[in-house]
Amino acid sequence: MKAKVLSVAIGLITFSGAYAQSSDSAQRMVSPRIVGGTPAVEGDWSSIAAITDSSNKHFCGGSFIGGRYVLTAAHCLIGESIGSFNVHIGAYDRRNLSKDSSIGVVSYYLHPDYNAGTYANDIAIIELEKEIKESNGKTVPKMLLASFGDANSLTKGDIFTVAGWGTLREDGYKPYELNEVDVPFVDLATCQNTGKEGYDDIGPYDAICAGLEDGGKDSCQGDSGGPLVIKENGGYKQYGVVSWGDGCARKNAYGVYANVGYFNQSGNFIEKYTAGVSYTQNTIFMSKEEKRRVSLPLTNRSNERFDIRSITWPDGVTEVANSCTTTIEIGDTCTIDVDVDAAAAFPAGQDTANIQIETDHTVVSELSMNMVYITEKKQEGSGKSGGSTSLAMLLLAMFGFGLRAKRKR
Known part of the structure; x- marks a missing residue:
């Protein structure tokens, strides 16, 4: 330890x-x-x-x-x-x-x-x-x-x-x-x-x-x-x-x-x-000069169907496509595709850009998909x-x- x-x-x-x-x-x-x-x-x-x-x-x-x-x-x-x-x-x-x-x-x-x-x-x-x-x-x-x-x-x-x-x-x-x-x-x-x-x-x-x-x-x-x-x-x-x-x-x-x-x-x-409720919590970036398209799958392995109520987008992250706009049934996978401009997402003194998602799932009512910069x-x-x-x-x-x-x- x-x-x-x-x-x-x-x-x-x-x-x-x-x-x-x-x-x-x-x-x-x-x-x-x-x-x-x-x-x-x-x-x-x-x-x-x-x-x-x-x-x-x-x-x-x-x-x-x-x-x-x-x-x-x-x-x-x-x-x-x-x-x-x-x-x-x-x-x-x-x-x-x-x-x-x-x-x-x-x-x-x-x-x-x-x-x-x-x-x-x-x-x-x-x-x-x-x-x-x-x-x-x-x-x-x-x-x-x-x-x-x-x-x-x-x-x-x-x-x-x-x-x-x-x-x-x-x-x-x-x-x-x-x-x-x-x-x-x-x-x-x-x-x-x-x-x-x-x-x-x-x-x-x-x-x-x-x-x-x-x-x-x-x-x-x-x-x-x-x-x-x-x-x-x-x-x-x-x-x-x-x-x-x-x-x-x-x-x-x-x-x-x-x-x-x-x-x-x-x-x-x-x-x-x-x-x-399966998703990628952290996507790693190694350079603030990087511009990358990121695919963020969301899989429902829980015992209930649910909907996404809202998504809050940080600076430097732009939605490109989103197949998670309808009810996510048990066993289904949907995907949110985003373009990430690391320079805008990680200004001086900031190393994380958080995509905040609210749902109506009874256990997982919110989740965060994070773009993370490390050196x-x-x-x-x-x-x-x-x-x-x-x-x-x-x-x-x-x-x-x-x-x-x-x-x-």
Whole structure:
């Protein structure tokens, strides 16, 4: 769950603020402390997911939550494009992550209020190209998700288990096999008052903490997006998504996890983005000189027909064609084609142009199709394989790929 922080001043960034810059922290000292887990038993984590890049290298974790959806961390996917990564469900050994076992991705959805400066709302949904019922000939159970009530009922003494393929020590090497470690729940007040940078920014609802005051056991770099669970009734219930922390397993530096129960409330993020309304949330532009025609398909895989009520167009984006003007029946796909003039869409200080769509769908009443400008693509070997290095140094500073010290993990 942790990655490296650069000695670069950046601004607080919210996803809805268009990948915009803000200010963050300086690099922490590296701790040699070992993260005290053990290899997991093969087959115990049939709902876990390994997320790999186009070269089939693991860079983040996730959990299969049913249908065609995988839950992960928002910071894992900043700057990604469709086709640049795949998912392997029920994985165990990284050496066996063949392209034959990979599942393609049709879209992904970052929390609209994800803030890359504080890592608030660090949660995302990956939509797969097909519904998953089996993997490698075995039935794949979905991960059971904690409710808001479950999360609010956590008390001192509750023990979580977190799993992933992250490094076995801070800035160390990654194991081939899936590893797991038990860590106790830490109440919010204790977590906020460590005296370490960033912990006092933790909000009251969107994150939970776990770990030991003396350190020694923790998730680490490369574990980002993976599940934090409690074992019950012979299975797992997921309470958290690996997000960030100050280094790995350091003293008085707890692991911070997106609070699944909070996002699993009726009408909240998980319900909305697994309702079956499929679209491209982010289209990436690499140059402000670019002029491009973009096709934006909208597919109704939900259980109700719906109509688009209105579309609000940003500067620099012009509608060319729109087949979504009539009722979108269950199973139908319509398309909105637009011309994007990047210079007009991304004036100085603005890196996102948002097409806002309102619908009469009972769950997905609004959606945003974003044109996003970034300066460089992720480089090979970036934060994705090992603890998340960078998107280009600027983007790493901005979005903290895989940091977990305030290093995403």
